[in-house]
Amino acid sequence: MAGPHPDVAAARAGVRRVLADLPPGARVLVACSGGADSLTLAAATAFVAPREGWSAGAVVVDHRLQPGSGQVARGAAEQCRRLGLEPVLVRPVEVVGGARGSGAGGPEAAARDARYAALTQAAGDAGAVAVLLGHTLDDQAETVLLGLARGSGARSLAGMATVHGLWRRPLLAMRRAQTEQVCRVLGLDYVRDPANSADGPWRAADGTALRRAALRERVLPALVGALGPGVVPALGRTAAQLRRDGDLLDRLADDLLHRALLGRPPVELDVAVLGGAHPALRTRALRSAALLAGAAPGALAAVHVEALDAVVSAYHGQGPLQLPGGVTATRRCGRLTLAAHDGHGRA
Structure with a gap:
């Protein structure tokens, strides 16, 4: 009997690795937006958790920043239920300043603050010891480049930690294209968030594209074109090395x-x-x-x-x-x- 697709196996291995310290019976929640990354994480967690003795649910945050967001949230929640996750919570939030956000961070920071507050609350309500986030190696590379542009020092260039308090990121070694492949293999219907597009509805206060969206669509492809396809993994390795140095x-x-x-x-x-x-x-x-x-x-x-x-x-x-x-x-x-x-x- 053939084994799972290599990308499916990689996602499951990431979940096992990141949750290996949890005792049997521990409950975790998957943060699911309905995108390919989080649906891949939901499917991998739903497969791994019962086999390792963990309880796994999901939480879907509806930012309510664009028409139809409630329908997208309900669709993501339904897919999580079909995968076997329980409980599945849907949490609408109020993003300060709306699609243009407020403060120095703009809509990205405002949405992130609202999302993490909702995830923290949901974990407490569900008795979860960890919330799993679907960040990938591509997200890590973008984070490193954003830190470099801000001149924030080595700690910022260290990017996102695999485990940090309540938050765990099992897919940091996977590429975004791999998560899309997992969804195709498993028949998961993922959505593409228009907020991730440089020409999408979310704009900075001055009307320009959001920094991460512009970086994703314009800068990283240009770097790959100039330096080769290894630039994203190299940025990920840089983050890992700087995180070790920074911890010391x-x-x-x-x-x-x-x-x-x-x-x-x-x-x-x-x-x-x-x-x-x-x-x-x-x-x-x-x-x-x-x-x-x-x-x-x-x-x-x-x-x-x-x-x-x-x-x-x-x-x-x-x-x-x-x-x-x-x-x-x-x-x-x-x-x-x-x-x-x-x-x-x-x-």
């Missing part, structure tokens, strides 16, 4: 922060301890200290960390430094103090 640096930076920390709240740091450290560790420790003091994670950028580092390594009497989230950094008598203030300037 983060652990060392955590140790540095522990040694420099004199008290909290407010967060007080020993400048001498920080000043003697390598800049790669010092800047990581300072970023963690700023977050510990209450700085806004989404707004704390490299420029803020660099300015904070200058107060330690290139001090020439700088005054108080304002960080996003109402945190002020002040150096005095060999101590760097990071204190959160209320709206009236009180610590």
